[in-house]
Amino acid sequence: MKSGILRKKTSRRNRFLKIYFVVGSLFILMFFIIYTNILLTNIRKDVQVVPDLYSKFIGLPDNVNMEQYLSQYVIEEIMPRVDYPTIFADSSNVPFSWENIGIENIQFSKLDIKQQKIIRKKMRKMAGQKHIIPLKYDLNSDEVMAYFYYGETRAIQMLKMMPYIEISLIIIFVFLGIYGVIILKKNERDIIWVGLAKETAHQFGTPLSSLGGWLNILSLKLQEKKDDPKMQEILQCMNADIDRLNKIASRFGKVGSILIHQKTNLHDTILETVELFKKRLPSISKKITIKFESEIENKEIKIDPDLIKWTLENIIKNSIDAMQNNAGEIAITAFSLNRKAYIRIKDEGTGMQKSMYKQVFVPGITSKKRGWGLGLSLAKRIIEEYHNGKIRVLESEINKGTTFEIVLPEE
Numbered sequence: 001m002k003s004g005i006l007r008k009k010t011s012r013r014n015r016f017l018k019i020y021f022v023v024g025s026l027f028i029l030m031f032f033i034i035y036t037n038i039l040l041t042n043i044r045k046d047v048q049v050v051p052d053l054y055s056k057f058i059g060l061p062d063n064v065n066m067e068q069y070l071s072q073y074v075i076e077e078i079m080p081r082v083d084y085p086t087i088f089a090d091s092s093n094v095p096f097s098w099e100n101i102g103i104e105n106i107q108f109s110k111l112d113i114k115q116q117k118i119i120r121k122k123m124r125k126m127a128g129q130k131h132i133i134p135l136k137y138d139l140n141s142d143e144v145m146a147y148f149y150y151g152e153t154r155a156i157q158m159l160k161m162m163p164y165i166e167i168s169l170i171i172i173f174v175f176l177g178i179y180g181v182i183i184l185k186k187n188e189r190d191i192i193w194v195g196l197a198k199e200t201a202h203q204f205g206t207p208l209s210s211l212g213g214w215l216n217i218l219s220l221k222l223q224e225k226k227d228d229p230k231m232q233e234i235l236q237c238m239n240a241d242i243d244r245l246n247k248i249a250s251r252f253g254k255v256g257s258i259l260i261h262q263k264t265n266l267h268d269t270i271l272e273t274v275e276l277f278k279k280r281l282p283s284i285s286k287k288i289t290i291k292f293e294s295e296i297e298n299k300e301i302k303i304d305p306d307l308i309k310w311t312l313e314n315i316i317k318n319s320i321d322a323m324q325n326n327a328g329e330i331a332i333t334a335f336s337l338n339r340k341a342y343i344r345i346k347d348e349g350t351g352m353q354k355s356m357y358k359q360v361f362v363p364g365i366t367s368k369k370r371g372w373g374l375g376l377s378l379a380k381r382i383i384e385e386y387h388n389g390k391i392r393v394l395e396s397e398i399n400k401g402t403t404f405e406i407v408l409p410e411e
Helices: 002-047 049-058 066-081 113-128 154-221 229-254 266-284 305-322 375-385
Strands: 086-090 095-099 132-136 144-150 262-265 287-294 300-303 327-337 340-346 390-397 401-409
Touching: 002 154, 086 113, 095 113, 113 144, 154 229, 262 266, 262 305, 266 287, 266 300, 266 305, 266 327, 266 340, 300 305, 300 401, 305 327, 305 340, 305 375, 305 401, 375 390
Parallel strands: 287 327
Antiparallel strands: 086 095, 086 144, 132 144, 262 300, 327 340, 340 401, 390 401
16 A cells, blocks of 8 residues: 555656656747847848838939938937937037937036946947948948947847857746656655665564563563563563664654654653663763763753654764774763754764765765665754755764764754
């Protein structure tokens, strides 16, 4: 049943990704079709000036003053249709008329210095682009009557922008597509992770219930040996192991569930974990010591204490495994700063290169001969996804040790 739900969710996400690529491709195609049509419309409008001008003059009688008629036609018919910057200057290159440059067309000398500089700057720019036409009395004469400066038409501007728009749209489209694929893959991993954790908790449940029942029966059967300290110790150890397995099952069951955080003394939560390892360390190595310094004795924050303990256990186990020759010290410090609680776990182990600071939290990354490399990955999920905190490798040096840092919001 669970695998069926997983396949449905995966299939739905894959379908969404396909729809994104199809719809996105169609959108880009439609955008370029519309953009090209607008561009063609502007080009046609610009080109239409020439046939209009030709049609006006082809049928004129000989007695019409051509120069006067041309001037009148340019002012009344052509200039209102021009949508690009134009500047007319006299033979001394002093502007006397302009359009579409954002400055009122009045006498040049009446403009302030700033506006005059703007017009001069535009003239230099147009001249640099060779957008200047000398106006002569006679085509065969060298005498210049005026100068006509002009900017780029809207069609030219759109044409210049087109490749940049194309590249930008394609980059954004591809980037969002890749990002979507990454998110989908991450979601698939999350679903598998959660499903595996819940299934593990479920599989633990039945045999643990049976073991608890058998232990009760065994206790009743051994009532006559209740004064035997050896037998009582065995029963207590069995009870402790079953409690431990129940706790593990409970922790796995919380992965992917909606958690209700409760106000908890963080100092006590850390201390309980430290005391647990102090009891276990003699059986692992008598040369490893663990110490705890705290500045948050009365600090209560909303957490899931069981999951925080699990995180600390995973990091401390990692520190123990990293100890060279099973010797060294693990120092845990806790303090509060800027409404955040900090926990730092420093060991004297083998250390790691800087390139591994983030890699250690990736599932499957482990230096142990046995192990799945899930401990730190699980710790990261608990801190960052379930507690909105941060976990990172603060510092590490080869053969000198590593410091992990956990940051939890106090509110």
